[in-house]
Amino acid sequence: MGESLHTVTAMPTARQAGCPFDPPAELTEARRHGPISRFTHPGGKPGWLITGYDLVRSVLADSRFSSRKELLNVVDFEIPPAPPGEFLLMDEPQHSRYRKPLMGRFTVRRMRLLTERIEQVTTACLDAVEKAGPPVDLVSAFAKPIPTIVICELLGVPYEDRGSFQEQIDAFMGGETNDEELIAAYTATQNYLEELVAAKRANPTDDVLSELTDSDLTDEELKGISLILLAAGFDTTANMLSLGTFALLRHPDQLAALRADPALTGRAVEELLRYLSVAKTFMRTALVDVELGGQTIEAGTTVVLSYHTANRDPERFTDPHVLDLRRQDGGHLAFSHGIHQCLGQQLARVEMGVAFPALFERFPALRLAVPAEEVGLRPETADIFGVKSLPVAWDA
Template identity: 85%
Template structure:
């Protein structure tokens, strides 16, 4: 196997014209050569690229691979540990310390209790769109407001602060902000969350962040957790709603199937999560030498896990590059896998199911207001993939 081992010298920075939904061609080519490829990180450090579903899952459930930020071996300088509370970049026991108090607050049952409120928020956005009339930017009118309001209400962010919060989060997630503005946006958000935690300590309200102040988590840890929840709870779902709508509009047969059978919504959400995989990749670092896919991953080596390519793995999914809302194969990696499986997956599922169904029901003639090639996409450098704006129109 090693003689024909594929080598990837750089991850792609953009997708080919006319292919906004599937993995970039370089990643698909790597997967065709096998589920594991040699890779050189941008800082010049040797690593590995994992593109196969089975191997990605293997890494995500193997304690010999670490999520710790300071262990990432991708540049020539020392990387500091993740700030307190940022559980995505930690291992046990620290990871469990952060995650355990959150598990009961994001259960499927508790999230289902939010359904009526999510339906109302969605209806309010659609009412505003209808009053204003076509055309509309679906990103600003629909995809961003719904998850923003939901996650802010869940965490107890005051209503008047939501627009400013959304703007700052977007700056450090969109992949296009200058380093100076990125630091400023991140710092401003950190400061805001710190003030929010202090306010919840002093005067608890009926929200998740207030409930967490009863735990043994420190203020610094609560700040980190709050920042992660706000950013992830807003940006990933917002981009799934906008990019998902774009994908449906570009697949009229699938759009028609969903309109004809709203009961298909749950399956549609899972297929769109697989097909689009807006959270494209993550990294892990080997703590010891590990045999993986016929190769030896040496201790200290960082591997890139391409969730998107794994979700298009032909050994896992039949016709993986086809959007099929009736697909019977489940088990995608859109929400991750293993100990770091997305905490907010049930909330995201409900938001998408409600939002897609309501949007298509309210506007049966919804369509793009510009040629598809003019839809502005986020760059591959963005942490979460999506569209910058989605101009749509409908018959009145």
């Protein structure tokens, strides 16, 4: 590569209006130049941008790259470590201390046992949508309530609290609040979870958080674990449901295939996960000098892993920019890879596998109620990409 090595000076933010499912064009262009590019972090620190599938996957499985928050070399000031329990931003052995107690509670079998409850929640949301009549915003009426109710019930958040909790998560993950609002929302969430943990210790109920109080985890650790599970369990799936619906409505041939063949649902969910990659990027910091893609990543350097270009890598996927619900080449990185692979991935699969077919069966003539270009998108600065609202109509 040498002198011709591609350089990206800032993280691109612009997506195509009306069809925002592709990564920003500058990222796709970077991938065309090769799987690794020089990159400048917002704070001016030099780093690397990894856009190719094989290199992203290899970094995620490489213990020479750290997830620790305090090691991120992206700004000129010192970054504090992740709070206790927030294991996504930790390495071993701290990571396993928090993740292992949860693994048995999020198995494929346990998540499939939730199918009936997820079907009930989905049916109730669709009943409310039908009763309201068109037009309806599917984000607030369908995409958000389903994962919110399910994850809150799993963790034991009282039903009457879920609305305010959802608003707080939106505020600090939506990418549209100022620093003061973000801190306020995060603090309110932390205070709420502190009270919830104390309540579960005093009066355990039939939920995951109550089960975890019967362990050696401290209240601070349980608060951090709860925050990770609630935020990830709600925000990611909510945006997959809304953006996935938008994508299917914009690809009527694929939607017709799904309607004609319900057995296609599992494969359709995987393809939407690959195609949309709503969790766009993550970062890792090299603990030692690492040779990667013909380049030396120096110790202490932070690399940005671009999941959405990795999942569109033509060296890994045939016609990667095409949404093909019958796609055979699986193995996407939408749920990450390695020790940090998404703990709740099976829950997300069940929720999407129930919700998408139910929606289109209930409303066979579902369509956008506004031009596609007017659908409001989350900013690229949001942790998870998606749509802010999705107005739809149907023949009542």
